[in-house]
Amino acid sequence: MLNDIKSVLIANRGEIALRVVRACQELGIKSVVAYSEADANSLPVKLADASVCVGPAPSNRSYQNQEALVSAALSFGVDAVHPGYGFLSENPSFAQKCEEEGINFIGPSSEIIRKMGDKIEARKVAIEANVPTIPGSDGTVEEEELARQIAQDIGFPLLIKASAGGGGRGMRVVPNAEALNGAVSEVMSEAEVAFGDPSVYIEKYLTDIRHIEVQVLSDGEATVHLGERDCTAQRRNQKLVEEAPSPELSEAARKEICESAIRLCKAVGYRSAGTVEYVYDNIEKNFYFIEMNTRVQVEHPVSEMITGIDIIKEQIRIADGQEISLSQSDIEINGHAIECRLNAEDPDIGFIPCPGKITSYRPAGGFGVRMDSHLETGYTIPPFYDSMIGKIICWGRDREEAIDRMLRALKETEVGGVKTTAGFQHELIGSLAFRSGEFNTQFVADFLSKR
Template sequence: MQKILIANRGEIALRVMRTARKMGIETVAVYSEADRQAPHVRFADQAVCLGPAPSAQSYLNTEAILAAAKATGADAIHPGYGFLSENAAFAGAVARAGLTFIGPGPEAISTMGDKLAAKEAVRHYDIPMVPGTDHPVEDPEEAARTAGEIGYPILIKAAAGGGGKGMRIVEQASELKPQIERAMSEAKSAFGDGSVFIEKYVSGPRHIEIQVMADTHGNILHFFERECSVQRRHQKVVEEAPSAVLDPELRERMGQAAVNVARACDYVGAGTVEFLLDDQRNFYFLEMNTRLQVEHPVTELITGQDLVALQIAVARGEALPLKQEDLSICGHALELRVYAEDPLNDFLPSVGRLDRYRLPEGPGIRVDNGYEEGMEVPIYYDPMLAKLVTYGQTREAAIQKMLEAIAAYRVEGVETTLPFGDFVCRHPAFRSGAFTTHFVRDHYRPELLKAQREGEATLAARLALRQYLNDLETLHLPKP
């Protein structure tokens, strides 16, 4: 493997390129017209424009990506995450073009991309699953019968999607018909497949995921867990590793369950198995993400492993250089997704020009970043600017480092989730570890964040006034 084309943009493209460069592998960037001046374009050894800004004409254009690989002599494609990373047809097209896809095979992607097929695949391994349907539901009457059998509340989920799209919580029977119709319509619009399934809604769960890596020699490892319960609109914002609530025995059981999920679909490469953990410490298989996760840096920091390097090694046909007993948890890591979103306005995207953009630095701080000062944040893509990651020997130290890093981050021109991250890290529920996926619903209100920010501004003004008066006194000047 001499040259890798990264079929993505922003911070993940740069993340993959940096590891490839360390391994002596050349890289090819692809970009849309909106990203012509993006850092990942300049960092790569070669760069090819895919087309206009809209994703369908650029980052989702399989033919253009394969043509770019052929033109530059790339022999492998890394999909990053998002875009085509979990597209079985794309993985198959890459293979048919004679290129190496740095990820699982099309069959594994297809199986795990369909939540119903995924449940069927893992059923033989006695992995706990939330009660619900084992087939797509399109008839509201059938949905009503199923809901009555498993009991309300229930969760309606798109069979072919994720990211919270096509998902509805139904508290009582009278809400079912309109909610299932909305879920089907949203799923059809987002994924081209309106089928949904119904499962028991687990009240007050935690979202725990296990990182796995598998090679072509039959070796499958787990790299422990990540806690991903702080979410907005069913999408993660703050992640950490390890979880504050798992003990060694539960960690091992969940790790082995994740390994079995990977084994169930003959998995190869990096993947993440997601579980719900209820308040009785029962865990249930949720889904498998057949790609590198956004939050993979926290796992890298607590294990000392480069997951992208392992992905590349596995794709080259090498055996994993580790055994399960070689892996251990050291310290604690925290990640905040820095989105160009306004937490005071329901986390709506905040596009515009980055008039000021300065990153925090120092020991225990890692920023996987995709932007520079002066750049425009385009409306066409996910609004994530960067991932702010901190590390400490203890969870408390990692949280404190995160607060310091957030304070040192400088962004002007767009609103970001940095203030929300500060709010989370200061909240007693988060600091105690006693929180669930309902953290935002139960604890966050825009007015609370606004009051916190106004309080900080008042304190800063008072400190500035005190310093000013002290300076006057030192200089023996009259006070105003």
């Protein structure tokens, strides 16, 4: 039973909008989906208690239109707004607008979103919380001379990163001193255009790494973690496959990395669901903090499958002012889970997006299989948004069983009328390299080069 939240505006689309609709229904909350003209006939709109059009197809005129979304929330008199992921989910200005109008933003405060969204500020918080960070600059770098001094201290290759970057954008690898010529100013210009913030900083570029993240829940006082996820299988810094637990971490490393995530949350006074992201050096066996995502992640079902905890419901309860009902000792990691992102793309033609009408749809099923998708037969995938159309999540008693179940589920999944990445994912998951568990973030690129 919730105290104050009786209705929620869902400021998102696709599978995450549907995911939140279902959580709201189970909590007895009225769900109102905000949609663009392109999504008028989508499944979230059909299944929500109410819906409201907030603009035309382009996301800057609908899903990222702060005024339209706040106006819709006020018109329907909702108690809260759930931003999902992407779009305005980590936009401090939107969170602040909700706060100013007395609307509960389901996530941390605008102040915390702003602080942790600034990678330089987040790095400072991590250092103060005794969370390991990658060797690099103490703050912003605006001049090439300072960059050269840092390079002398930590060595090449370097990584120039936009402070406001994210999703694999706003980064440039500098392999040597010659490549550093003009690089700082160029990345600053790119960051200004892409993110409206030219600030950049420098880190040592690690070449043999895994991408590890820790799922946390915090009510502002108590904080718990739901274990780590391994998101190393990426293409162009975009995650393709996520699994939990990581096949690489030792129990000692797992304990240390999860405890460091809790320290970070406590240091910043975090309140909501969130994810603390790290790189893990396969050579030195060290981990380093890189950023915190102050929202629910695409891959959150992986953690749900191995813990039995509904992260969206917990996120809503925390926003309602409730304390976390679980202690760390209550949380048990059971088995292994893998998630494959299903995209409407053609892997044989450079993964180009393939929007279009779904002529048939058969989702995977069976024991230990979960399909999170907003697809249905007759639905037309619009060309205006991200090409992800669903996620297949499989649980097994161990990693081998989870892999075998995923292979079966990928083969079983049918999406007629458009090209999808299901076949490619089947090849990737079924490869000896993936089964070994011994790979790094270059794994997918290497796999594609030999395909």
